[in-house]
Amino acid sequence: MPKKSMTAAIVTAVSQEMERDPSIFLAGEDVRVGGVFGTDAGLFQKFGGDRVVNTPISEVGIVGLAVGSAAVGLRPIVEIMFSDFMGICMDEIVNQMAKMKYMFGGKATLPIVIRTHVGAGRSMAAQHSQSLEAWFCHIPGVKVVMPSTPYDTKGLLIASIREDNPVIFMENKRLLATRGEVPNEPYEVPLGVADVKREGTDVTVVATGYLVKDALEAAEELEERGVSVEVVDPRTLSPLDRDTIVQSVQKTGRAVVVHEAVRNYGIGAEIAASIQEAAFDYLDAPVQRVGAPFSPVPFSPVLEQAWLPAKAEIIAAVEAIVPARV
Amino acid sequence: MPKKSMTAAIVTAVSQEMERDPSIFLAGEDVRVGGVFGTDAGLFQKFGGDRVVNTPISEVGIVGLAVGSAAVGLRPIVEIMFSDFMGICMDEIVNQMAKMKYMFGGKATLPIVIRTHVGAGRSMAAQHSQSLEAWFCHIPGVKVVMPSTPYDTKGLLIASIREDNPVIFMENKRLLATRGEVPNEPYEVPLGVADVKREGTDVTVVATGYLVKDALEAAEELEERGVSVEVVDPRTLSPLDRDTIVQSVQKTGRAVVVHEAVRNYGIGAEIAASIQEAAFDYLDAPVQRVGAPFSPVPFSPVLEQAWLPAKAEIIAAVEAIVPARV
């Protein structure tokens, strides 16, 4: 199978879907030049300015464009360049996009995908580095997707585009260059289905986004120390596939939940709370959580590295609950 | 001690603090007529239009007014009429107000209070009924306060106004008319300190906002059934007083976490996760969570009542983990 970067997986997914369905359009800031992360590369050339709509710096207008056009039958994909900017258009996302169907008694259908870039690690400081998925997961009416591999990215993005509900699709900046096998033909990875990225028997690590990578590396290292780690990637954060997660914990008896976002009131809290609710009798130790400390993302690389949760924190969390083997 | 409504407690707190310190001002939509909930009654008459600033419908401008004026030394109290409108000014709250101190290396001091009205139960439908405290709790740099009694309201609001960090102060609409003892003189209820609203031995119910009332009523009813319930009100959601909560659970061995907000990814998740982390060996049963179902708030009173978590759900959650006594 051909190897592709996550960036290429995104471009291909959008391109193939736009070819399939003329009611799909893409809008966002500087999409005409391929987007600042290259995730829209070549689409303007291929589909033209009517379908690849370059917008002013108007995040409220951009999401409005999506909501209004979807309400009357189009299938918009819009890009909010950095997820940090979502605060600007939260009203359009939360009070309009997420609720319109319900408020109208089911009548509206809003097949919208909002693609956005999340995460720290590129020295972009406090306003260009956040992981705010928890905000959206708390909102009924939207689905929230966060892929960790190029394969999942293409499949989840195609599924999101074909989905008739609004989806927030979060692309991690540090992952964009990651390469992996990606089939050429269009395919779907279903929303709401977690994936066991690695099997293991001693502890379940539930990880999202970039931290899946860190978790897999931690698992390798822990393997050498005699600890067998299962890594589960929810892939869709809302709706959350609790079954897969709980089944894994029922097998391993221990769990560590891991994400890049700030730990306090992060998505790890929901996952940890859900695990202890459903697998209490199987747990040999409290569910551990790994997430960023409670501060904005600092600029200086030395501080940012200290801020970022990574392999070491995952290993420490596992070792805190798994009896030493070696 | 005189009995006062929560509304009166709010007015008195603001009024007494404004008398004390001329650098405090109040701004918001229709504050001139006392605010749509009466929480600003008489302040315009007392302090005049220079200090009680009636604003246009410009939530972004309002929070900007607060951030800019605080950065140069004033102490603004601003009102966002319904917390549902916070989506409009999330950028100003999250990227400016919450982060300015950190981004500037500690130099800025922003003594801002954003007062807002939360909660359902008044047939105001999906865009005027939400409890979005989880969004703010996830953000380093702000504190989040949610009082449940008139006494706490006055003391917490005064403490918030005197606090040199930004505070989101959430007033529950259904509680505004509640009466309780409120001292006339100014006093502080410290931020970050939970309160045991009722002592008990069998189970800890951690409840916030209006649900504290429901929890206390549930406790009465459960008492009759031989179950002794301890009710803990965090009062400040961020920073969260984990110690008080955990101590209570270490005593009772069981916990139910309760809030009005949607259950999924709500603040109850953080509290539940924290409890099992710190009190795992004391727990006789999984921590239960009670919160609203995963839908927008419906208009029709019959649906809204079905949506609202209340006494019955709390009792059911307790009974699910406390062995029957009677």
Added chain:
Amino acid sequence: MDIPNEKLIEMYERMVLIREFDERAGILMEQDRIAGAVHLYVGEEAVAVGVCSALEDSDYITSTHRGHGHLIAKGGDPARMYAELFGRATGYCKGKGGSMHIADLDIGMLGANGIVGAGPPIALGAAFASKYRNDGKVCVCFFGDGAANRGSFHEAASMAALYKVPLVFVCENNQYGEFTPVADHLPIKDVSERAGSYNMPGVTVDGMDVIAVYETVSIAAERARRGEGPSLIECKTYRYYDHVGRDFGVLKRDKDEIASWRARDPIPQLREKLVGEGVLTEAEAEAVVERTRARIEEAIQFAEDSPLPDPAALLDDVYTETSVYTETRA
């Protein structure tokens, strides 16, 4: 402009229908038969009717929290509206939306909205879709004087002008945003002055004169259909009642102010004109009122007789269930 008699009579009837609908809605709210907040359109009927009469049935509108008039003017059914206000399963939104979220996508009414200023970005999207599909439709965005201060208006107006989408912004300047008079929230005299920021035509019309509104919107809609982009029309009008309901006594308004606007009430104005020009006789005009009142009674009865929603339906309509692996997929 030459307006056919039939159309003039229909305009009159729609205005009366809005008036009767909302006068009753105010009373029903006071009687606690309608829960929550109801924002009455009484006094502003000429705007909604003047605007919607200038549109095709297939055109779109976005509405506001004060949306009953818009929905009726676009052809909404008073029975299903009252049913919604009563929180019944037969309501436009199955009781889930209420007054502030009433909508009928089938007739292009894209929803009342509880968020002031939420309409413009949605209208931008709907108008964009018309341009995208080249289907000749126009979208009208109703918004208040208060909403003109929201950033959402600015972003939508600027983008609409940039893309030249078929959109007509109609500002209902009813002199107040809640309890704040325009002079205390707006640094300019006329909202139409804001058109210059977007290089679009801006005009202020008498919002108590349904014909003036109709004619002005017709021109703007034609322009929009020709692909020449959006316009901004400000209608000066007046909210007869309080911000919510009829009178909760929050706002002390000048008696003379109210009287002077009421003296120019759009409904008698049109009626006199139609009777004067022989379009209607007095008796026919009165019959319209009678007919409308009967219709309102029936509508209220329908609402009252309708079932409440089943609490089991609480979680329906949050998501489209059919969307996962359905026929919409390739």
Added chain:
Amino acid sequence: MDIPNEKLIEMYERMVLIREFDERAGILMEQDRIAGAVHLYVGEEAVAVGVCSALEDSDYITSTHRGHGHLIAKGGDPARMYAELFGRATGYCKGKGGSMHIADLDIGMLGANGIVGAGPPIALGAAFASKYRNDGKVCVCFFGDGAANRGSFHEAASMAALYKVPLVFVCENNQYGEFTPVADHLPIKDVSERAGSYNMPGVTVDGMDVIAVYETVSIAAERARRGEGPSLIECKTYRYYDHVGRDFGVLKRDKDEIASWRARDPIPQLREKLVGEGVLTEAEAEAVVERTRARIEEAIQFAEDSPLPDPAALLDDVYTETSVYTETRA
């Protein structure tokens, strides 16, 4: 306007300092000695310097993501600036902010900002405080042509005009927002046309002419101090380099376009004028450049020699610890 020679020379020196600072910053970024995104101000120096020269030291400014020029023009210290860009503990923000959040509240520079359009609401607040305290201070809000499309600009401008706070909006129209030329993001020719929406004076000036900028802002600042409210000044200028750094090749711009703007480079323009008028000799002018270069070298050296922040300081500065029960309390 009569500008003292001393002031003219200082303006020249500041412009040179900005130019040298950012030319080097671009190179340092390419050398990976500066991490993250650096937005260069090269070409736009006349705006920052013209504006800040018209202000008192105690006045406020809000800045943008392209903020180095603003901070230097307001009196910022290049050494602490480079230290911040290098992520050092001695930087303006102890390394926590970086280029996009550089600030010096002590000299009234209320911060660069990573959010386009975040400045106007903050500037509104600072100007409001001046009115509240009647302290005679003015606030200048720098914002880009791209930011003129953000709703935050609209809300802040409208409120500033309503309250007549002492605020001067300065739009740096550098012809692009990232990779999008103004014609493709703005439905009007001049951003100053937006002033009419707020009943404030609006004027477009040549942003390559520091004297013109200085004079225009002086008038607006005086007006603001007199309590007559805000103004909007658009400075037409040009971003010599790419959106981020010097040239990452994303944007293909017309060579002639670049050349025609460079031909009007604000620094030689001023230098010629000063030498022509005998304010400076050629040698003195050259000495300014030399002096500045030396200062830049020293500043870079300072940054390079400065310690990195201690990771133990990661959680400092999130909250003011002293605020709980301290002397600030009654």
